[in-house]
Amino acid sequence: MPAAASISRRQLLKGRTATPPFAPRPPGVTEVSVGHCTGCAACVEACPQDILSLSAGRVRLLPELGECLFCGACAEACPEPVFDATRVMAHRVIIDDNCLARADITCMACRDACPESAIIMRPRIGGPFLPKLDDALCIGCGACIALCPGQAITYSPLGGPP
Known part of the structure; x- marks a missing residue:
């Protein structure tokens, strides 16, 4: 059975299926166009930031490694026709409770790293400033x-849970 379709014994007995984790894609790669990926790794080798890899024979972005x-x-x-001309990310960034x-x-590392100034720090009484992400400014670069x-910063597909 392929790894993407495998479930644990507990999930099987409880009737739950495993949801594969979201794999962010490089800019311009859609859910449909990634199906054209042959796994040749030409894009992985060409990436100057070394933030691409192959997962299950498809190109994947690793924003945790860099911007x-x-x-x-x-x-x-x-x-192959995997990348379109829009070069827009198909994921959004989320700042979680960690x-x-x-x-x-x-800590203001996220604010300082953001090239688009999409993260601002909101003041609060009795504690350090809290980050607030402006979804309209965020380009999903992973910086x-x-x-x-x-x-504490993760990603989810566009249109996915906030």
Whole structure:
């Protein structure tokens, strides 16, 4: 049985199926176009940031390793129609409860790392400032994900849960 379709014994007996974790894709790769990926790894080798890999024979973005610069090297190297011209990310960024500021530890790493100034720090009484993400400004590059010391920044598909 393929790994994506496998479930644990407990899930089987309880009637629950495992939901595969969301795998973020590089800019311009849609859920449909990733089906054209042959797993040749040309895009992985072309990425100057070394933030691409193959997962189950498909290209995958690893924003936890660094920021995507939207340089287009991956799209230029790909021999298949996997990348479209829009070069927009198909995921959004989420700051969860593991944020150090929510644990009363002063941290502004995400704000400082964001090239689009999509994260602002909201003041609060009795504690450090709290990060607030402006979804309209966030481009999903992963700069904040890679530098978050609390590993509190994750991603979900566009249209997914907030």
